[in-house]
Amino acid sequence: MSLTLQKQEGRAGLALISPTLVITLVVVVLPLLWAVMLAFQNVRLINIRSKGLFGGYTLENFRYVLSEPGFWPALVNTLIYTVAGTALSIAVGLVAALALRERFKGRTLVRASILIPYVAPVVAVAFLWETMLNPQYGIVNTWLSQPIAFLSQAKGTFLGMEVPVALLTVIAFEAWRYFPFAFLFILARLQALPADLEEAAVVDGATPTQRFRYVIMPQLWRIVALLAVLRFVFTFTKFDDVYLLTGGGAGTEVVSVRVYNFLTSRDDIGAAAAQAIVLAVVLVVFLALYLRFFAGGEREQNR
Amino acid sequence: MSRTAEPALAAGGGERPASARRGRPMSRDRVERAALRVLKPLVIAVFVAVTAFPFLYMVMLSVRDIQELILDPGSLWPRRLTLDTYADVLDRQGFLTFMRNSAIVAVASVVVTLLISIPGAYAVARLRFFGHRQVHFLFLSVYLFPAIVLAIPLFVLFTMMGLRGSLLGLILVYIAQTVPVTVYMLRNYFETVPRSVEEAAAIDGCTRLSTIWRVVLPLSKPALMATGLYVFMIAWNEFLFALLFLVERRESWTVSLGLSQLAGSIEIPTTVLMAGSVVLTLPIVIVFFASERLLTEGLTAGAEKG
Numbered sequence: 001m002s003l004t005l006q007k008q009e010g011r012a013g014l015a016l017i018s019p020t021l022v023i024t025l026v027v028v029v030l031p032l033l034w035a036v037m038l039a040f041q042n043v044r045l046i047n048i049r050s051k052g053l054f055g056g057y058t059l060e061n062f063r064y065v066l067s068e069p070g071f072w073p074a075l076v077n078t079l080i081y082t083v084a085g086t087a088l089s090i091a092v093g094l095v096a097a098l099a100l101r102e103r104f105k106g107r108t109l110v111r112a113s114i115l116i117p118y119v120a121p122v123v124a125v126a127f128l129w130e131t132m133l134n135p136q137y138g139i140v141n142t143w144l145s146q147p148i149a150f151l152s153q154a155k156g157t158f159l160g161m162e163v164p165v166a167l168l169t170v171i172a173f174e175a176w177r178y179f180p181f182a183f184l185f186i187l188a189r190l191q192a193l194p195a196d197l198e199e200a201a202v203v204d205g206a207t208p209t210q211r212f213r214y215v216i217m218p219q220l221w222r223i224v225a226l227l228a229v230l231r232f233v234f235t236f237t238k239f240d241d242v243y244l245l246t247g248g249g250a251g252t253e254v255v256s257v258r259v260y261n262f263l264t265s266r267d268d269i270g271a272a273a274a275q276a277i278v279l280a281v282v283l284v285v286f287l288a289l290y291l292r293f294f295a296g297g298e299r300e301q302n303r
Numbered sequence: 304m305s306r307t308a309e310p311a312l313a314a315g316g317g318e319r320p321a322s323a324r325r326g327r328p329m330s331r332d333r334v335e336r337a338a339l340r341v342l343k344p345l346v347i348a349v350f351v352a353v354t355a356f357p358f359l360y361m362v363m364l365s366v367r368d369i370q371e372l373i374l375d376p377g378s379l380w381p382r383r384l385t386l387d388t389y390a391d392v393l394d395r396q397g398f399l400t401f402m403r404n405s406a407i408v409a410v411a412s413v414v415v416t417l418l419i420s421i422p423g424a425y426a427v428a429r430l431r432f433f434g435h436r437q438v439h440f441l442f443l444s445v446y447l448f449p450a451i452v453l454a455i456p457l458f459v460l461f462t463m464m465g466l467r468g469s470l471l472g473l474i475l476v477y478i479a480q481t482v483p484v485t486v487y488m489l490r491n492y493f494e495t496v497p498r499s500v501e502e503a504a505a506i507d508g509c510t511r512l513s514t515i516w517r518v519v520l521p522l523s524k525p526a527l528m529a530t531g532l533y534v535f536m537i538a539w540n541e542f543l544f545a546l547l548f549l550v551e552r553r554e555s556w557t558v559s560l561g562l563s564q565l566a567g568s569i570e571i572p573t574t575v576l577m578a579g580s581v582v583l584t585l586p587i588v589i590v591f592f593a594s595e596r597l598l599t600e601g602l603t604a605g606a607e608k609g
Contacts, residue, residue, distance in 0.1 A: 006431070012511055013432025020423035020482055021441075027479030028445050031456035038456065045462060099346045110347055112592060113355045119591045120358070121540040123559040124580040127566050128361050131573055139360060142377035176353070207332040208339055230447075237449030240542045244563060256451040264547075269459055276452040283449070 039273035048269065061274035070253065071275070075282070077167065078236060078254040085174030086231040090224060092175055093182025098212070100183075101190050118180035126244035129173055154251035166250035170242055174235065182227050189223045190216070225294055229287065236283050255279045358584070365389070365581045369572035388578040396571065398579055400554060401561040408470050408557060409538040412477040413531045420482050420530070424489035425515055429501075442483035450480070450543055458547050468552035473545060477538045485530045492526035493519060532594035539587055558583045 040057040065071055096114055100107060117125060132138050133150040141147040148156065148165065156165040193216070201215045239256040242248060248257035255275060262272035360379065364372065365388055367381035375382075392398045427438055457476060466472035496519055504518045520527065545560040556564065562579050565571055 009430050010432040013426040013430030013435060016422035016426035016430070017432065017435075017438065019419040020486055023419060023475075023479050023482055024441065024445055027457070027475055028448070028453065031453055031460065032448070034456040034460075035452055038459070045459070048459060048463065095346065096350055099343055099350065110351055113351050115591070116358060116588060117354055119536070119587060120584045121542075121559055121587060123540075123542055123563045124361075124584045125357070127562060127576065127580055128357050130566070131364070131577065132357060132360060137372050137376040137573070139376060139379070180354075205332065208335045233447050233449075237451050239451050244542070256449075259451050259455070260543075263455055263458060269455065273455050276449070276455055280449060280452055 035273050036277060038269055039277045041270055043269045045267050045269060061270040062278070065271050065274045065278065070258065071255075073251075074253045074255050074258050075279075077252060078256075078279070080167065081171055081174065081242070081252075081254055082232055082235040084171045085178070085235050086228060088171065088175035089178040089231060090182045090227050092179040093184075093227075094186055094220075094224070096179060096183040097186035097190055098216075100187060114183060115180045117177050122177075122240045123244060125177060126173070126241065129245065133169065151246050152250050164251055166246055166252045170245055170252050173241060173245060177241070178231060178235075181231070185223055185227055186220060189220060193219055229290065232290070233283065233287070236286075237279060361577055361580055361584070364574055365577040367574055369574045372574055388572075388575045389582070391575045392579045392582065396561075396565060396575065396579065397553070397556075398558065398561060398582055401556050401558045402582065404470060404555055405539055405557040405559070408474055408477065409535045411470075411474045412481065412538040413534045415474070416478050416481050416485055416534045417527065417531055419478065420485040420489055421515065421520070421527075423482070423486045424493055425519065427486060428490045428493040429498075439487075442487055445480070445483040446487075454543060454547055457544070461548055467548050468555050470549075470555060473548050473557075474538075476544050476548075477534070477541065481534045481537055485534060488530050488533070489523070489526060492523050496522050529594050532590050535590055536587055539590075 037054075037057075039061055040059070042056065042058060042060055100111060100114075130151060132140050133148075135141055135147040135149045140150075150169040151166055153165045155162055157163070197219075198211055198215055201211045206214065237256055238254070239260060242252055242254050243257050243260065246252045248254070248261070256279065259272050259276045259279070262268045262275060266272075363379055363381060366384050366386065368383070368385055368387075371378075371382060393402075426432060427435060457472075461467050461472045464472075500518055500522070501514050504514045509517060539557075540559060541557075542559050542563065545557045546563070549555045549557065549560055550564065558579075562576065562583055565579070566576055
């Protein structure tokens, strides 16, 4: 009796989950496998029907893509953009969360204001930044003594140093748009922290910075580490932001924008797929390194 | 008060030598507290300025004539208010059509995603079936998987099937991308529904499906709303797939795609496009703040049940 009930439950469960599985299988998993196959085939939109799914596998795409002069700078850009964007958005989010931790009049409104950049459509905010930073009529440039072409100038000098202007602008955009994400997570964690630890620290005479350093921050490392992984993964393969702001010009080309250009303007599906696979593999390698490094640190902390 | 604030700023958060700390144990504390009292409102003000100002600028720019912007780019308040920009963007530039397309895509995605994810979430929350432990892994990987990799085969597939330019393909992709997350969100909520209520329904003769329909869903209304609005936001904001699938057919453009495509043209004044940005942003901001309240309500309702 119990066995048939269990069987029944299992069957009902599979039946109920099957629409979910079918759509993820058809629209996500199978296309991914196909993407891997395409990376090893010499295909363009014109000849795809004659090529077939299997056979004709070659490493030519990878050889071609990795030897293109633009690829390695794009990978380096992607890395700089991702690391800087991730670190900045988390740091700024942490400051915002600490500032809004205690209740004050109008906190709900401030919180709402902080969340808008993250919620607003990327196309709208990218256009907004483009307009604000426009060298001719952008409001930011009216505040400066000399207009700066933030989004179309690859290099500029700042305090006598040569800086990649457009890349820094794109990173600033990233930090501005995604710090609310970190803010939300960190604030939730901060508000769930037990009060007694900090009260004990106050009684022991710890100053605010000491309390932050020795009481609050140790309890936040976990969420910061999780945020770092999430933001790294999302930013590393991000396409929208850079494409909309600069189109990949002025020294901001990242690999995902290259993938898009190979796919649409060059119509080279195989090369596009190969680049996307390389990007995904590099991401996985970085994640593995990070997790290994971090898991080690975690164990040490627990000791 | 103001006397202590001055040196506080100079001291900042810097570490002082241990001897000084031992000598006057309370002074560093007092200095830091005073510094924070001054710094905190300052920091909060900066955050509000940095996040709210661009959007204020967006609205202000959308209600003035382009001549005014060219002549006086530094002014924030328009000298003469005009709503012609909105009339222009909605009618002449076709944003009304784009909004209709976006609405169709978003609403269809919400409805179908919920239809698929409700039974799925219930199964994960309540039933032990073959592989129910592995399902989480699948969902997590779909959630984290880069869209740019997925874009290639789907672009090729839709081109081959002649689905490019149709909203249907786009809806399919949005469903597939949001279903894993919504299953996860709903599962968390379904688990808070007491089993005893369901068992009572079963004893009263409800089948499994009617138990979901009559007992579980009415109890999870806030979660359903929040999940639906989440899907709506994703579908309304999405850009990459809309660009890949729809760019060649102007009458199928979504609002996001429409704005991004028209932003490059020289003929359309920036202020008109700003009106388009407002049109694109406003529904999402409204939906987000509506759903935020719902989410918190849902959580407190759960707390009352214990």
